[in-house]
Amino acid sequence: MRTEAAAAAAPLAKVRPARRLEGAGPALLVPSALYVLVMFVYPFCYGVYLSLRPGKGEGGLSVANYLAFFLDPWQARTIWVTLSLAVPNTVLTVLLALTVAYVMRRGIWLERTITTLLVLPIALGTVLVAEGINGFYGPKGWLNQLLLMAGLPDPIRLTHNYTGVMIALFVQHFPFCFLMLLGYISGIDPALEHAARVLGARPWDVFRRVLWPLIAPGAAIAFALVFVMNFGVFPSAVLVGQPAGATRTIAIAAYQQAFEHYDMSMASAIAVIMGAGQLVGLIIVLLLRGRLAATGVATMGAGKR
Amino acid sequence: MRGGGWRLAVFCFVLGFVLNLVGIVGHVVVSSFARRWFATPLPPDWTTAWYAYSWREFQLPQILTVTVVVAGSVTALALLLGFPAAWALARRDIRAKGALLLLYFLPLLIPQMTYGIPLATTLYRYHIGGTIVGVILANLVPMLPLAIFILLPFFEQISVNLEWAARVHGASRFQVFRRVVLPLAVPGLLTAGLLILVTTVANFELTFLLSGAGSQTLVVALYYAVFAAGMRPIYSVDAMAVIYMAIVLAILLVALRFVRPTQMVFRLDRG
Amino acid sequence: MAEQIGSLHFRLTKRFGGKTVLDDFALEVRGREFVTFLGPSGCGKSTALNLLAGLIPPSAGEIWLDGTRIDGLPPERRGFGMVFQNYALFPHLTVFQNIAFGLELRGWPRAEIAGRVRQMLDLVQLPGFEDRYPGQLSGGQQQRVAIARALVIQPRLLLLDEPLSNLDAKLRLEMRTEIKRLHADLGLTCIYVTHDQAEALSLSDRVVVMREGRVMQAGTPAEIHDRPQNLFVADFMGYRNFFSLTVTGGDPDGTVVGRAGPLTLAGRGAAPLPPGAAGVAAVRPEDVAVTGEPPGPNVLRGRVRLTEYLGREYDLEVILDSGQTVKARVAQPVAVGSTVGLRLPAERVVILLSEDGGGGIP
Numbered sequence: 057m058r059t060e061a062a063a064a065a066a067p068l069a070k071v072r073p074a075r076r077l078e079g080a081g082p083a084l085l086v087p088s089a090l091y092v093l094v095m096f097v098y099p100f101c102y103g104v105y106l107s108l109r110p111g112k113g114e115g116g117l118s119v120a121n122y123l124a125f126f127l128d129p130w131q132a133r134t135i136w137v138t139l140s141l142a143v144p145n146t147v148l149t150v151l152l153a154l155t156v157a158y159v160m161r162r163g164i165w166l167e168r169t170i171t172t173l174l175v176l177p178i179a180l181g182t183v184l185v186a187e188g189i190n191g192f193y194g195p196k197g198w199l200n201q202l203l204l205m206a207g208l209p210d211p212i213r214l215t216h217n218y219t220g221v222m223i224a225l226f227v228q229h230f231p232f233c234f235l236m237l238l239g240y241i242s243g244i245d246p247a248l249e250h251a252a253r254v255l256g257a258r259p260w261d262v263f264r265r266v267l268w269p270l271i272a273p274g275a276a277i278a279f280a281l282v283f284v285m286n287f288g289v290f291p292s293a294v295l296v297g298q299p300a301g302a303t304r305t306i307a308i309a310a311y312q313q314a315f316e317h318y319d320m321s322m323a324s325a326i327a328v329i330m331g332a333g334q335l336v337g338l339i340i341v342l343l344l345r346g347r348l349a350a351t352g353v354a355t356m357g358a359g360k361r
Numbered sequence: 362m363r364g365g366g367w368r369l370a371v372f373c374f375v376l377g378f379v380l381n382l383v384g385i386v387g388h389v390v391v392s393s394f395a396r397r398w399f400a401t402p403l404p405p406d407w408t409t410a411w412y413a414y415s416w417r418e419f420q421l422p423q424i425l426t427v428t429v430v431v432a433g434s435v436t437a438l439a440l441l442l443g444f445p446a447a448w449a450l451a452r453r454d455i456r457a458k459g460a461l462l463l464l465y466f467l468p469l470l471i472p473q474m475t476y477g478i479p480l481a482t483t484l485y486r487y488h489i490g491g492t493i494v495g496v497i498l499a500n501l502v503p504m505l506p507l508a509i510f511i512l513l514p515f516f517e518q519i520s521v522n523l524e525w526a527a528r529v530h531g532a533s534r535f536q537v538f539r540r541v542v543l544p545l546a547v548p549g550l551l552t553a554g555l556l557i558l559v560t561t562v563a564n565f566e567l568t569f570l571l572s573g574a575g576s577q578t579l580v581v582a583l584y585y586a587v588f589a590a591g592m593r594p595i596y597s598v599d600a601m602a603v604i605y606m607a608i609v610l611a612i613l614l615v616a617l618r619f620v621r622p623t624q625m626v627f628r629l630d631r632g
Numbered sequence: 633m634a635e636q637i638g639s640l641h642f643r644l645t646k647r648f649g650g651k652t653v654l655d656d657f658a659l660e661v662r663g664r665e666f667v668t669f670l671g672p673s674g675c676g677k678s679t680a681l682n683l684l685a686g687l688i689p690p691s692a693g694e695i696w697l698d699g700t701r702i703d704g705l706p707p708e709r710r711g712f713g714m715v716f717q718n719y720a721l722f723p724h725l726t727v728f729q730n731i732a733f734g735l736e737l738r739g740w741p742r743a744e745i746a747g748r749v750r751q752m753l754d755l756v757q758l759p760g761f762e763d764r765y766p767g768q769l770s771g772g773q774q775q776r777v778a779i780a781r782a783l784v785i786q787p788r789l790l791l792l793d794e795p796l797s798n799l800d801a802k803l804r805l806e807m808r809t810e811i812k813r814l815h816a817d818l819g820l821t822c823i824y825v826t827h828d829q830a831e832a833l834s835l836s837d838r839v840v841v842m843r844e845g846r847v848m849q850a851g852t853p854a855e856i857h858d859r860p861q862n863l864f865v866a867d868f869m870g871y872r873n874f875f876s877l878t879v880t881g882g883d884p885d886g887t888v889v890g891r892a893g894p895l896t897l898a899g900r901g902a903a904p905l906p907p908g909a910a911g912v913a914a915v916r917p918e919d920v921a922v923t924g925e926p927p928g929p930n931v932l933r934g935r936v937r938l939t940e941y942l943g944r945e946y947d948l949e950v951i952l953d954s955g956q957t958v959k960a961r962v963a964q965p966v967a968v969g970s971t972v973g974l975r976l977p978a979e980r981v982v983i984l985l986s987e988d989g990g991g992g993i994p
Contacts, residue, residue: 082455084445088505089461091442095502096468096476103479152374159371171622173379176386179613180606181563183584187602188385190587191392191595196400198384227385230378239623247720250687253707254714255734255785261708265733269724281470288472291565295587307474311570320482327478334475 107325121325131326134306135333141218141293141305142286142337145225150279153233158263158271161241171238174231182228186295189224190215220296221303225289229282236281240274241267276345283341284334306330389606393599411600418593419582419601427493428578428608431568432561435500439557440550442501443508447549448542450509451516465506473503473566481570491573499567507560508553515549548619555616563609579605637663637698637788637821644683644693646676646845653679655845656693661789661823666815668824670832670856671842672868677825680842681791684823686710697788708737713787717794719778721766727753727777728762734785752780755814772803779814792824796831808834829869833857841865861902863912863984871914872959873976876986879909888983889929893954896929899981910986917947919980920960923973930976934958936966950974 108117110124125131160167177185193199193214200211214220244267252266290307297303310330314323393411395404415421446465455461468476480499484490489498527541528534562580569581577585583605586598641660646653654676661667669677682688684695686707695703702710721730731749740748753759756776766774775795782790792811796804812835815822826832832839833853840850841864849856849865860866863874877890877897888901890911897913905911925931934950937957948960950972958974966972 082449082453084449085455085461088442088446088509089464091501091505092464092468095480095498097464099480099483100476102483103476106479106482156371156375159367160375164368164372164375168622170375170379172617173382175613175617175622176382179559179563180386180609181565181580183565183580183587184389184563184602184606184609185385187583187587187598188389190590191388191599192381192384197388198402201400201402227382235623245718245720247716247718248722250682250685250707251714251716251720251781252722252733253687254685254710254712254791255781256708256711256737257733258706258708261737266722284470285472288474290474291569291584295584307472310474310478314478314481315570323478324482327475331471331475334471 103324104328106321107328110321121322122329124322125325125329131309134304134309135329137303138287138289138305138307138333141221141225141289141303142283145222145229145286146279146283149226149229149233149282150275153230153237153278154271154275157234157237157241158267160238161244162246171235174235176231177227178232178235182224182291183295185227186224186292189220189227189296193220193223215296217298218302221289221293224292224296225286228292229285232285233278233282236278237271237274240278241271244270273345276341280338280341283337287334287337288330306333386606389599389602392596393603395596398596411594411596412604414594415597415600415604418597419586421579421582421601421604423575424577424579424582427496427576428562428580430493431496431500431576431578432558434497435504435561436554436557438497438501439504439508440554443505443512443553444546444550447509447512447516448546451513451519452521465509467506468503469506469510473564473570476502477567477570480567484571490571491576493576495571496568496576496578499571500561500564502567503564504557504561508557511553511556512546512549515552516546519545552616552619555612555619559609559612559616562612579608636819639663640684640695640697640789640821642684642693642695642703644680644690644695646679646683646688647691653845654683657842657845657847659840659847659850661821663821664819666820666822666824666835666837668826668832668836668839669842670826670829670839670868671848672827674844675842676845677827677842678793679845681714681793681823681825684789685712685714685791711785711787712789712791713782713785714791715775715778715782715793715795717797719766719774719795719798721774721777721781723766725765726762727758727764727766727769730766730777731781731784733781738785748784749780752784755783756780756810771799772807775799775807776810779811783814783818783820788821790820790822792822794826795824797826797828804831811835841868858982859900859902860914860982860984863914863987866914866982866984870916871982872917873915873920875913875956877911877913877983879905879907879911879983881907887978890983895932897976897981897983898930898978899976899983900979902982902984905983905985912984912986913976913981914984915976915981917959917961919977920958920962921975921977922948922960922962922964922966923975925973925975927973930978930981932958932974932976933971934974935971936968939966939968941965948972 107121108119110118110120164170191197195211195213195215199214204211214223248266248270249262252262257265288307289305290311293299293303293305293308299308306326307330310323310326313319313326317323391403392398394407394409396406396408396410398404449455450458450461477499480502481490484495484499489495523541523545524537527537532540562578565580565584568578569584572578572581579601583598583601586593586601590598639660639662641658643656643658644654645656653674657676657680659667669680671677679688683690686703686705690703693703694701722733725733728749731752732745735745735748749762750759753761756779758773758776758780761769761773761777766777769777778795795811796807799807808831811824814820815835824832824835833856836853838850839853839856841848841856843864849861851859856865857869860869860871866874875892875895875897877892877895879888879890880896882888882901882905886900887898888905888911889896889898890905890913891897892913899913899915901911923931927933932950932952934952936948937951938949940947942961945961945963946965948962948966950958950960952958960974
């Protein structure tokens with residue numbers, strides 16, 4: 057289509073207005089690109105620079121902030137805390153979302169209603185969901201009332217701890233991940249599945265040999281996105297967690313440096329560490345994705361037994 | 362057939378999830394109308410007094426004004442800057458298209474807490490931090506790319522031939538824009554506008570980092586209220602939460618007339 | 633080479649929601665037969681194929697293969713081969729892996745698989761393409777791979793769902809011949825679905841013309857082509873000229889005579905038509921001949937309104953005194969505006985029962 061356009065435009069090249077129209081392309085992009093550069097790339101670079109100038113900014117560049125972070129157990133621990141939330145939650149979210157999306161790939165009863173309801177937590181945002189979780193899962197909430205009625209001796213503590221944050225993250229990210237994967241999986245041509253079935257594949261063979269290799273790249277990206285979001289968890293960790301203890305995540309540490317200690321240099325350093333953590337997660341997933349795709353094809357060629 | 366067991370299990374899981382959602386939202390709504398509510402299925406006495414209390418105590422008129430100004434400005438600016446960019450990306454052979462898409466994608470990919478702190482540092486240095494302008498400028502960072510990515514598929518669907526046909530039939534460049542491009546772009550702009558509006562109203566992190574005393578949006582005010590639980594009756598906090606929810610749901614309901622739920626998340630097949 | 637089936641017979645009904653897309657469709661297919669389901673889109677032909685393959689469950693009915701009832705079997709246990717409209721090649725697998733797919737699932741040893749796949753690639757004339765991915769092949773090549781993938785498992789029955797409709801005109805003819813050759817060489821039993829009457833006529837032993845889930849006519853290509861039994865089939869098979877008439881008489885040999893206004897038309901009756909019955913005479917443009925004879929039985933006069941040059945022949949549109957237009961295909965050019973005589977040879981005119989008092993003429 058583009059080459060067609062170019063070919064059709066060629067004989068008209070002498071007509072001036074047409075050429076002006078072509079030239080307008082890059083100019084239309086300048087304002088938005090400039091905005092992202094000035095308001096996103098520049099602050100990011102400035103943050104990295106600032107993180108390397110500890111104290112009041114005298115003297116040269118130094119990694120003192122980073123050293124201080126990793127040597128202070130109270131700070132360094134946040135990485136572990138964040139990972140202990142992000143990794144299990146991401147695995148759980150993606151596995152469940154993948155299963156549900158896979159089973160629902162050819163539609164399900166009340167599909168439109170269900171997907172619409174699932175948009176709610178995404179649209180309402182973390183703060184409202186956190187407040188609702190504190191109520192619903194709280195010691196006096198409906199869930200614990202139900203459990204007590206069912207014969208449980210004491211209410212279970214589901215809020216203001218690790219579990220609360222896990223619930224909050226799951227409620228937020230499961231619908232997100234599910235809708236993403238549902239769009240992806242239902243886009244796969246059903247004829248591929250039919251072809252495999254007719255050729256002798258049982259439902260499990262269809263999944264393992266045909267659909268999983270096609271789904272895996274999308275699932276990997278979904279995994280990466282959910283992990284990155286989980287790694288930056290802030291409001292849920294404060295509102296339904298224990299921000300001074302079990303759920304003091306790295307985002308909380310960065311926020312406290314910036315807005316409670318007013319140490320922008322150290323805050324920037326922590327933000328950089330947070331970004332690096334997300335990047336590492338992203339890279340691991342993308343590397344795995346490459347391997348996944350490769351072995352998917354390789355085992356097929358080997359001709360399983 | 363044999364997949365029946367799986368389907369049933371999955372359906373039960375989804376149903377359970379939805380019931381939990383209903384519980385989460387329902388608890389807030391019921392609590393906002395309760396005179397007192399303590400470990401009973403429903404409160405013994407009902408009242409609407411907390412709404413008046415909340416309206417007064419949380420300075421909602423001022424906060425709502427800020428919210429409307431911020432959300433409106435961000436939406437307008439994101440469409441204004443995003444429209445030409447998306448059109449150019451859909452229409453012209455842009456040399457560095459991949460790099461540009463990555464540039465636009467980063468603010469959506471990277472969590473706001475990660476780049477919000479350096480952004481806040483920068484904006485406070487120029488004394489924009491803490492003001493409404495600062496909140497608007499910061500929110501535009503993810504919303505502008507969002508506008509571009511929502512508009513792009515709409516524009517890619519519109520055949521270039523339509524523009525050419527208009528030119529051939531005697532329309533000037535401005536007339537083409539006014540009479541062909543703009544009307545065709547309306548569905549995309551409407552969708553993008555609504556989604557950006559609802560996302561901005563609900564956008565917490567950047568607004569939180571950039572807002573000062575007079576520039577809090579509703580969601581940030583709600584955060585502080587929940588954070589300082591115990592300062593004021595929880596029922597009044599929940600009343601504020603319901604007001605927030607009503608606003609988000611109203612926009613969402615309109616938006617869902619134009620978009621499918623799966624369109625409200627990243628498209629995985631892109632890039 | 634394939635294991636031969638004796639016969640397949642079925643009787644199937646399929647409803648989606650409240651809509652019946654296949655209404656008690658019954659047929660018996662004999663071994664080595666090539667049967668085509670022909671009809672416009674939405675006639676239920678693809679649904680019928682998917683029911684036979686087991687991809688969707690029937691609402692009612694049964695399928696019997698050589699005395700065994702198979703409609704309860706999942707598709708993977710029916711042992712059929714299927715070729716899809718969009719080929720449905722697995723995009724993440726090479727040509728080799730695509731063709732080997734069915735054999736691997738059947739637990740064949742690797743060495744034998746390799747040999748069989750090579751053999752199949754030779755058969756579909758794609759030797760050396762083992763390591764390509766489907767995305768690197770042209771439409772025709774993809775179609776050949778899809779056929780090889782379906783045939784490699786030596787299916788008892790080969791189902792083909794509009795396999796040529798995504799190809800361009802030239803390639804379509806080529807692949808049609810190819811399918812014909814494979815059917816003849818391998819002694820396959822095939823069920824073929826298409827909306828293209830030329831494909832159906834050239835490939836099939838038997839054609840089943842369908843409309844809205846019902847069989848309109850089943851028979852050999854010649855029967856369908858020369859002796860349509862109703863207006864729908866006649867229209868679908870290229871009859872373009874229709875004349876409403878009232879039957880006035882007939883011969884025991886099947887000739888029926890009727891009057892259409894001032895015209896007297898004789899033709900072969902599709903069914904016994906008693907005098908007084910409302911009928912429709914149908915004739916193809918190719919069978920209408922220009923003549924100098926004076927008007928009489930089966931000879932009409934009219935003015936040429938339009939001619940179209942087709943390269944070898946001319947299409948004429950002739951308007952009769954009654955205002956009706958007749959289409960004819962002739963070898964010699966005729967001037968627009970001139971008056972011509974047209975003869976409708978009685979042995980080429982089919983007289984059908986009018987379905988709803990003449991209003992049903994397409």
